[in-house]
Amino acid sequence: MKSDVSRRRDVTVADVARAAQVSKAQAARALGNYGAVSDDVRERVLAAAEELDYRPNELARSMNTGKSHTIGVVVGDIENPHFGLATRGITDTAKRSGYNVILINTDEDTAAEIDAVRVLLDKRVDGLIVAPASSVETQHLRRVHESGRPLVLLDRKAPGLDVDTVAVDMEDISHESTSYLINAGHRRIAFISTLRTDEPYREGMPLDSSQISDRRAGLQRAFADAGLQPPGDLIRLNAGDDESIRKITRELLQRPDPATAIIASDGLIGLSVVEAIQELGLSIPEDVSFLMYDDFAWTRLTTPPLTVIAQPVYEMGAAAAAALIRQMEGRKAPAAAPVFTAELIRRGSVAAPARR
Amino acid sequence: MKSDVSRRRDVTVADVARAAQVSKAQAARALGNYGAVSDDVRERVLAAAEELDYRPNELARSMNTGKSHTIGVVVGDIENPHFGLATRGITDTAKRSGYNVILINTDEDTAAEIDAVRVLLDKRVDGLIVAPASSVETQHLRRVHESGRPLVLLDRKAPGLDVDTVAVDMEDISHESTSYLINAGHRRIAFISTLRTDEPYREGMPLDSSQISDRRAGLQRAFADAGLQPPGDLIRLNAGDDESIRKITRELLQRPDPATAIIASDGLIGLSVVEAIQELGLSIPEDVSFLMYDDFAWTRLTTPPLTVIAQPVYEMGAAAAAALIRQMEGRKAPAAAPVFTAELIRRGSVAAPARR
DNA sequence: AATCGATGTGAGTCCGGTCTCAATCCTAGG
DNA sequence: CCTAGGATTGAGACCGGACTCACATCGATT
Numbered sequence: 001m002k003s004d005v006s007r008r009r010d011v012t013v014a015d016v017a018r019a020a021q022v023s024k025a026q027a028a029r030a031l032g033n034y035g036a037v038s039d040d041v042r043e044r045v046l047a048a049a050e051e052l053d054y055r056p057n058e059l060a061r062s063m064n065t066g067k068s069h070t071i072g073v074v075v076g077d078i079e080n081p082h083f084g085l086a087t088r089g090i091t092d093t094a095k096r097s098g099y100n101v102i103l104i105n106t107d108e109d110t111a112a113e114i115d116a117v118r119v120l121l122d123k124r125v126d127g128l129i130v131a132p133a134s135s136v137e138t139q140h141l142r143r144v145h146e147s148g149r150p151l152v153l154l155d156r157k158a159p160g161l162d163v164d165t166v167a168v169d170m171e172d173i174s175h176e177s178t179s180y181l182i183n184a185g186h187r188r189i190a191f192i193s194t195l196r197t198d199e200p201y202r203e204g205m206p207l208d209s210s211q212i213s214d215r216r217a218g219l220q221r222a223f224a225d226a227g228l229q230p231p232g233d234l235i236r237l238n239a240g241d242d243e244s245i246r247k248i249t250r251e252l253l254q255r256p257d258p259a260t261a262i263i264a265s266d267g268l269i270g271l272s273v274v275e276a277i278q279e280l281g282l283s284i285p286e287d288v289s290f291l292m293y294d295d296f297a298w299t300r301l302t303t304p305p306l307t308v309i310a311q312p313v314y315e316m317g318a319a320a321a322a323a324l325i326r327q328m329e330g331r332k333a334p335a336a337a338p339v340f341t342a343e344l345i346r347r348g349s350v351a352a353p354a355r356r
Numbered sequence: 357m358k359s360d361v362s363r364r365r366d367v368t369v370a371d372v373a374r375a376a377q378v379s380k381a382q383a384a385r386a387l388g389n390y391g392a393v394s395d396d397v398r399e400r401v402l403a404a405a406e407e408l409d410y411r412p413n414e415l416a417r418s419m420n421t422g423k424s425h426t427i428g429v430v431v432g433d434i435e436n437p438h439f440g441l442a443t444r445g446i447t448d449t450a451k452r453s454g455y456n457v458i459l460i461n462t463d464e465d466t467a468a469e470i471d472a473v474r475v476l477l478d479k480r481v482d483g484l485i486v487a488p489a490s491s492v493e494t495q496h497l498r499r500v501h502e503s504g505r506p507l508v509l510l511d512r513k514a515p516g517l518d519v520d521t522v523a524v525d526m527e528d529i530s531h532e533s534t535s536y537l538i539n540a541g542h543r544r545i546a547f548i549s550t551l552r553t554d555e556p557y558r559e560g561m562p563l564d565s566s567q568i569s570d571r572r573a574g575l576q577r578a579f580a581d582a583g584l585q586p587p588g589d590l591i592r593l594n595a596g597d598d599e600s601i602r603k604i605t606r607e608l609l610q611r612p613d614p615a616t617a618i619i620a621s622d623g624l625i626g627l628s629v630v631e632a633i634q635e636l637g638l639s640i641p642e643d644v645s646f647l648m649y650d651d652f653a654w655t656r657l658t659t660p661p662l663t664v665i666a667q668p669v670y671e672m673g674a675a676a677a678a679a680l681i682r683q684m685e686g687r688k689a690p691a692a693a694p695v696f697t698a699e700l701i702r703r704g705s706v707a708a709p710a711r712r
Numbered sequence: 713a714a715t716c717g718a719t720g721t722g723a724g725t726c727c728g729g730t731c732t733c734a735a736t737c738c739t740a741g742g
Numbered sequence: 743c744c745t746a747g748g749a750t751t752g753a754g755a756c757c758g759g760a761c762t763c764a765c766a767t768c769g770a771t772t
Binding site: 055056057058059060062063068070077078079080081084085087088091092095100101102103104105118119121122123124271274275278296297298300301302303 | 411414426435436437458459479
Binding site: 022023024025026029035036037038041060062063064065066 | 756758
C-alpha cells in the first residue's frame with residue numbers, strides 16, 4: 001500500500017514506534033523481543049512493523065552489541081576445489097549457528113593476507129579462519145590472536161603461534177606414501193609444489209610452509225628408513241601456472257637421470273602434470289608413476305584412475321568453523337580436539353618403475 | 357608499549373583526539389582525510405593514532421555513510437567449481453574497487469535463497485549478485501530491485517524482471533550441440549539435470565529454470581530442424597546426489613529403447629554419469645556418446661577426452677561484479693552489455709551410435 | 713587600517729539500534 | 743483501604759564515526 005517512490009530511506013524503529021503510537025523504547029523491545037512489553041503494545045508494534053515492512057538494520061545492531069555475526073575466511077584461492085569444499089564446510093557450519101561468511105582470496109600472497117586480515121578486523125568480524133600462506137610470516141596473525149579476536153588456522157600450522165589449528169599430519173602421510181613408492185621400486189621420486197620461494201630448491205633449505213616442509217620431512221624419513229638417500233635434486237617449487245608446471249614435468253622426465261615417479265602437491269598441479277605426461281606420449285603407470293594430494297572426484301575417471309592422498313576437507317572446514325564458534329561464544333576448547341588424518345587411496349597410477 | 361590486558365575495548369577517534377590534544381572533530385578529519393586540518397594537528401593526530409594502533413570501525417563508518425562496501429553473493433553451491441570460478445571472478449573484480457564479498461549458498465533451494473537475500477539486505481550490503489534457483493519464484497528479487505538496491509542476476513534469467521543479467525544464451529548452444537549429436541546419427545538423446553520438480557518430467561511441462569527450459573527449447577528446435585520428434589521420454593530431472601544420478605544413468609542405458617547419447621546438465625552430474633557408464637562396462641563413445649555443460653580441466657584427461665560446452669564462467673562473474681559496481685556507483689548501464697556465448701568444444705566423447 | 717574570503721577548530725547532532733534508569737501502573741497481601 | 747513490589751513505559755545516553763554550524767584566525771586586497 002505504501003511502497004511509493006518514497007523508498008529512499010529505510011523504515012526504522014522510530015517510524016514503527018510512531019505508527020504504533022508508543023515510545024521508541026517500547027517498539028524496540030517488542031521488535032527485539034526483550035524487556036517487558038504488554039500484549040497490547042506488542043501487538044500494535046508488530047502490526048505496524050508488518051505494515052511498514054520494517055527490517056532491522058544489522059549494522060546498527062552490531063554497533064552496540066559488538067557482535068556482527070559475521071566471520072572472515074581467508075583462503076588461498078576459492079577457485080581451487082580444495083578450498084571450495086573447505087569453504088562449504090565452513091559456511092554450512094556457520095550458517096547453522098547464525099553466522100555469515102566474508103570470503104577473501106589471497107593467491108597465497110602474504111601481503112594480500114595481511115591486508116585481508118586488516119580489512120576483516122576493521123569490519124569487526126566476530127572471528128577469523130585463515131589458511132595462512134606462510135608458516136613463518138605470522139606476526140599479523142599473532143596480533144589478531146593477542147587482540148583477543150578468535151582465530152582458527154586451517155590447513156597449515158604456524159609454529160610458535162598458540163592458536164586452534166585444523167590440519168592433517170602431513171609428515172605421516174607423506175612418509176606413508178613415499179614408502180609406498182619406494183616399496184614399489186622407485187628411487188627417483190619427484191615432488192612438485194606451488195610454494196613460492198626466492199630461489200630454486202636446494203637440499204635443506206628452510207621452507208615457509210609447514211605443509212610442504214612436513215611433507216619433505218616425511219619423504220626424507222621414508223628414504224632414511226629404507227637406508228636410501230632422498231633425491232633432493234627432484235624437488236621443484238614455484239610451480240605456478242599451467243605452463244610452468246608442464247615445463248617442470250617435461251624437465252623432470254627428460255633429464256639424464258629422470259624421475260620414475262612424481263608426487264603432485266595438490267590437485268591443480270596434478271592436473272597439469274598428468275596432461276604434460278600425456279603430451280609427452282608417456283603412460284601412467286608404465287612409464288611414470290603418479291601420486292597426488294587431494295582426492296577430487298575426477299581422479300576416478302582417468303585411465304588408470306589416480307592414486308591419491310585424500311583429506312577430509314569438508315570436515316576440516318566444518319571443524320574449523322565449529323572451533324571458531326566455540327571460541328566466539330566463550331566456551332572452552334574441547335578436551336580433545338578432533339584429529340584429522342589423510343589417507344592414501346591406492347588406485348592405478350603407481351606401479352614398478354620401467355626397466356632401463 | 358600499551359598492549360596490556362586493557363585490550364577489551366578498541367581505540368576510537370575520541371581516544372586519539374585526547375592523546376593528540378585536539379577535538380574529536382579535528383581528529384576525525386585528520387584520520388578520515390577530509391575537511392580542513394592544519395599540518396600541525398594532522399601530524400599530532402596521525403602520530404597519536406599510530407601510537408595507539410588506532411583502526412577505524414567500519415561498522416560505525418557504514419552507519420552514517422550508508423555504504424558498507426560489501427556486496428552479497430548468493431549462489432547454488434560454492435563447492436561446484438562452476439560457482440567457484442564465477443565467485444573468483446566476482447571477488448577479484450570487487451576487490452579491485454574496494455568491495456568485499458559475503459557469500460551464501462542456497463543449495464538451489466528457493467526458501468534458502470529468500471532467506472539469504474533477507475539476511476544480506478539486513479546487513480545492508482551495497483548490492484547483490486544472485487544466481488537464482490528459480491526463474492519463476494522471484495518476488496523476493498523483485499522486491500530487492502524495487503527497493504532500489506542494486507541487483508545483478510548471474511547464470512539464470514528471470515523473465516519479467518527488468519534486472520541486469522549476465523548469462524549465456526542457452527537456447528543457441530543447446531541447439532548447436534543437439535544438432536551436432538543428431539548429425540552424428542543420434543536420435544535417442546538423453547538430458548539429465550539437477551533441477552528439482554515436484555513430479556517427474558513430462559512433455560511440455562513448465563520448467564522453473566530459464567537455463568533448463570532454454571536448453572529444452574534448443575534441443576527441441578534442433579530435432580524440429582531435422583524433421584524429427586524429440587525424445588521427450590529421455591529427459592530426466594531431479595538428479596541430485598551421486599547415487600541418484602548413477603541410477604538414472606543405468607536406467608537410461610538399460611531400458612528397452614536406450615539412449616545412445618547423454619547430455620549432462622553440469623560438470624558435477626557429468627562426473628557421476630561417466631562413472632556410471634564405466635561401471636556398466638560401456639565405453640565412450642563406442643557404446644554411448646557423452647556431452648556435458650562446463651569445461652572443467654579434468655575433461656581433457658579422461659580417455660577419451662570429453663566433448664563439452666564451455667562457458668566463460670570467470671568472465672561472467674567478473675562482468676556481473678562490474679555491472680553491479682556500476683549500478684552502485686550510480687553510473688548508467690553501458691550502451692551495450694557484454695554478450696557471453698558458450699562454445700561447443702569437440703573432443704572425443706561423441707561418435708556415431710553403435711549399430712544394433 | 714578596515715574588509716573579505718579561505719582556512720582552522722570545537723561543540724554538538726545524527727545514523728539506527730540497545731540499554732539504563734526513573735517514573736507510573738496495577739494488583740495482591742495485610 | 744493502603745501499600746509493597748513487579749510489570750510497563752518513556753526519556754535519554756551510548757556505540758564510533760561523519761558531518762553541520764557557528765566562531766575564530768589570518769594573510770591578502772583596496
